[in-house]
Amino acid sequence: MKIGLLGYGKMGKTIEKIALARQHDIVLKVDTNTETYTLDDVDVAIDFSTPDAAVDNILKCFSHNVPVISGTTGWLQHYDEVVAMCKERDGTFLYASNFSLGVNIFFELNKTLSKLMANLPEYNISMEEIHHTQKLDAPSGTAISLAEDIIKNSKYGTWTLDAAKTKALHIDAKRIENVPGTHEVLYTSNVDSISIKHTAHSREGFALGAVIAAEWIAGKKGVFSMKDVLNIG
CATH class of the missing domain: 3.40.50.720 (NAD(P)-binding Rossmann-like Domain)
Structure with a gap:
């Protein structure tokens, strides 16, 4: 080809x-x-x-x-x-x-978890994504895809980079040298936490x-x- x-x-x-x-x-x-x-x-x-x-x-x-x-x-x-x-x-x-083949499996895990958690409003949801310093956009497209799938099944109507906006799904976008890509979704209540995470080791x-x-x-x-x-x- x-x-x-x-x-x-x-x-x-x-x-x-x-x-x-x-x-x-x-x-x-x-x-x-x-x-x-x-x-x-x-x-x-x-x-x-x-x-x-x-x-x-x-x-x-x-x-x-x-x-x-x-x-x-x-x-x-x-x-x-x-x-x-x-x-x-x-x-x-x-x-x-x-x-990434692994990330696309991660997308499906994220959708499934968001549906399982949909009727548990006591859990607050947040996300973290880390990429190399040369990445031009923040949050990453992957983080936005994850967030949009969560929003469909949660109390949040949108996502934000501003941690002070408590009614929106917060994405903490970090830029660190030589990080190919890490994405984590975290559900936190007063009694426990649940998280799923994907870490890329190379491009x-x-x-x-x-x-x-x-x-x-x-x-x-x-x-x-x-x-x-x-x-x-």
């Missing part, structure tokens, strides 16, 4: 390593210094760019009938617009806030999931998620 990398930072380079090991070809590398590029030789594009570039990258793929996998976060205010454009152009699009788990998604999406049309790739949920 001929893969185009739209974004060639640390994640792009790790994806390249994984893809080459799985016998794929990298035929395009787009970084912040790339002014123009063509998708003529690309079978599937993998976008790990920046919030400012992601939408244009994705729409360009639709225009050239190239399936696109996106792991860029921070642009989701345009998600519905992108999905509508994908359907209009009979395109192929898969977005995930996190491509390779994210990269592997993105390449597996690119392999899976070949020949398909529509809008997908990692739940489709893993056949879960």
Whole structure:
């Protein structure tokens, strides 16, 4: 498979390593210094760019009938617009806030726990996420996905980064050097605490999931998620 990398930072380079090991070809590398590029030789594009570039990258793929996998976060205010454009152009699009296979299992655990705790208002819920200092958005897209699933089954109507707002689900977003990604959900009452936690040990788990998604999406049309790739949920 001929893969185009739209974004060639640390994640792009790790994806390249994984893809080459799985016998794929990298035929395009787009970084912040790339002014123009063509998708003529690309079978599937993998976008790990920046919030400012992601939408244009994705729409360009639709225009050239190239399936696109996106792991860029921070642009989701345009998600519905992108999905509508994908359907209009009979395109192929898969977005995930996190491509780690373990994190996608963690998403399902989080949903199940939130449903089990839904009728226990004595528990207060909080979250912590830790990432490397180069991460541009806070909270992480993964943390937002976790929070949105909790909110559906809890007393909270929204999430916040402000610990002083007690009526919203608080996310403590920390940036520490060389941390690939840690997410913890904590339920606390006066008598006990329950927590679930996922800790990434390297970027390779994210990269592997993105390449597996690119392999899976070949020949398909529509809008997908990692739940489709893993056949879960």
